[in-house]
Amino acid sequence: MSLLRPHEQLLDDCQRHWSASAAKLYRLGKTSVEQQTDGIHVTDHTGKRFIDCACSYGVFIVGHRNPTVRERVQTQLNQLAWVPEGRRHPLQDKLSERLCQLVPGEWGDVQFMVSGAEAVEQSLRYVLRVQPQRRRIVVMSGSYHGKTLAAMSILGQQQHHSSYGIACPEVTCVPYGDFAALQKAVGEGVCAVYVEPILGGAHLQVPPVGYMANLRALCDATGTLLVADEIQTGFGRCGKWFAVQYDDVVPDIMILSKGLTGGYTSFACALYSRRLATQYPLSEIEPDTRTNGGHPLACASALAAIDYIEQHNLVELSRVNGGLLRHGLQRLALRYPHIVEDVPGVGLMTGLRLRGSVYEALMSMELGKRGVHAGHSMNEKAERPVLRFYPPLNITPEALQHVLAMIEESLQAIDRRPALAVKAFSLVVRNMYLLPNKWLRSKELS
């Protein structure tokens, strides 16, 4: 049975059966639906090709349908895709061992999950149980640790809380990169600090040198557990295997996902330090170890992705090509200072911090016209959002030069727009979900 449906019918179905606001977004942005992917490219329903610099905010580290990963996925799929609860598969042990060798530090328990949010939730239950006399959690403003209901309690993007009436008095939010604020917040009664070693999302921010090392020392001095969320930064995205390596820090718990999936299945894991795992084994703290994660297919995909990253030296490529991309973006930022504020990031985790969400929407659209996908803000409301460029780590310098040329053309096109038109578009962006559908329906297809 073919799943292909005419585009307008697909959007109607989307509106009724999945998400009315997604249908609106697709109609307003005249956004296409991807149908095929290959390497750094995605191809939409009209056959148009795009260079993918969005990559689901960092998932496609080894590119789309990477042949090495695909072959191993197909082999495993034909052998055994899944194991029931309470049973194991040899690849789970192999991946555990591999991760314990790869991630700096000494690790005890490795728990596989289906999603990053699930791994965050498990770590949260763990830290609350092993230190029951301590109830407070410290998180960073603007940080993102997933949007399941329990994970949202430690979300640093607290504007989401009011919609759901989430009030967690035990959570303290401190400005990212501000160590003095951390010193005030971390102390008696705090059981853990959750940190993204590089703040991701629309607030993309690299902390000052020594920030993570100071945080580690502060946690050690106060008996506080340090949880590093490397969901977005891990597996070479930031120019090192893991962002904690910039400060030579070993957290107590490390959470990994995105790059771990190999671009094939939902997958995440939480690593617990040997010290913690010896003192408080996961099997005792949470005897019911049920999870849907770690099925053989996911493990095969992850192992293949790690092999590929290693064999093709992608971490080094991320550093070198990231430098090339950032240098080009910085050059453009200097040329368009009224649109671009700065260029944060490191490795191939970078972007343009724009002077308002209207510019982010305009840039996304202009880049889309020119065959480049960039990562625009979906979750968060940032006054100065970062339009992110997270291409596969195996992108070539030539492709990056092409991307930079398209960014320059897009900035030129926006620069040529009359101020009034930008203002009007800003109004549309702010109220897009309230626009009547009849205004947005495509005439040629309706």
Added chain:
Amino acid sequence: MKNNNKYIVSGQYETYLDGDGRQIIDLSGGFGFQVPPVIEAVSRQADIMGLSNRVLMSEPLIALCRRLAELLPAPLVSSYVCSSGDEAFEGALKLCKGLKPKGNTIVFIQGGDYGALTYGRCLSAAQDDLAVQNFLGFKRVAIRHLADLDTVDWSDCFAVCHSNTRVDANGRLQLLDAALLEQLHARAAQACAPVIAVDTHSCLGSLGSLFGFQRYRPVPDIVVLGGPLGGSAIPIGTYTCSERMAWQVYGRSSPAKHGSTTAGNPMACVAALAALDYVQAHDSSRHCLENGQRLAQTLAPFGAVAVGGWVSLPLAGDLQPSLLCEALYQQGVYISPPRGRELILRCPITARPEQIQRAAHLIKETLSHVLTQAA
């Protein structure tokens, strides 16, 4: 020596090969191993696109949501696709919280299976997980009898949850008391608190109907699917509600408000579509009922009772559940360790009748042998 019998290296339908090279019949539920049409569909999709790049829409995602709308009763037409059934249950709770942000109490039928994420664990646990529950700051009220409904502060209730079976204090698997469920729905409706039916493990025919909640009269406000939905190929979960309810919470805000990076990815959606095709083409509901009857009839002398494709088997005297499970494993049958004094045998949805019959005889022989020894 390394214990290899916990490992599974290959499988088909209800039977797997363990690390020691032995064939084992799996009675722990699910869809079944390596069901050809599901594996073939996933394999084809893997050659086109695994995860979706755009976080948002893909054709398999919309096809799955449309299909669920066709299969579920009105007004359940809007589905959100998650990475697992556990995540879908929390998604459903989040939807309820979005409808009633000031509410702080979850009412639930005690003994149900609400999954392995944090809220689900708090409800599934026999006792309050106070450290976690206090941190999250919600209240839970467990319902066992009609009288318990009067103890609820309904004005504070934002969600009412039930799965379609429950396990009582003795570990006995039961269907829900229909009168209790109807009253629960009625009280929830009065309080404008949505009812969530957690059909994660009981969907796709396991209880003798396509969806487990169809064993009862009331239609829930939200249905959570998962478990076998992924065809035992890729984990996936969904929660489905009315278009109106979806619009109230998510209609005027970013679609990312309910989404996650890899939830609803094309490979998982294709797996679910293939699994749904399979259960409809093979009349799996009837098939599960018959498999349950096969087991229950053979094991009737030991007090076995069938609930669809699941069978509750009480343990006699001081029989140690873990020792019995180990003895059954030695004979070639895997059963999940029980929570109480009853074994719960769950035929995988695609289990072949002759293998279930064989498992029934192996269990009967083992039980007879163990009981004779004990005597």
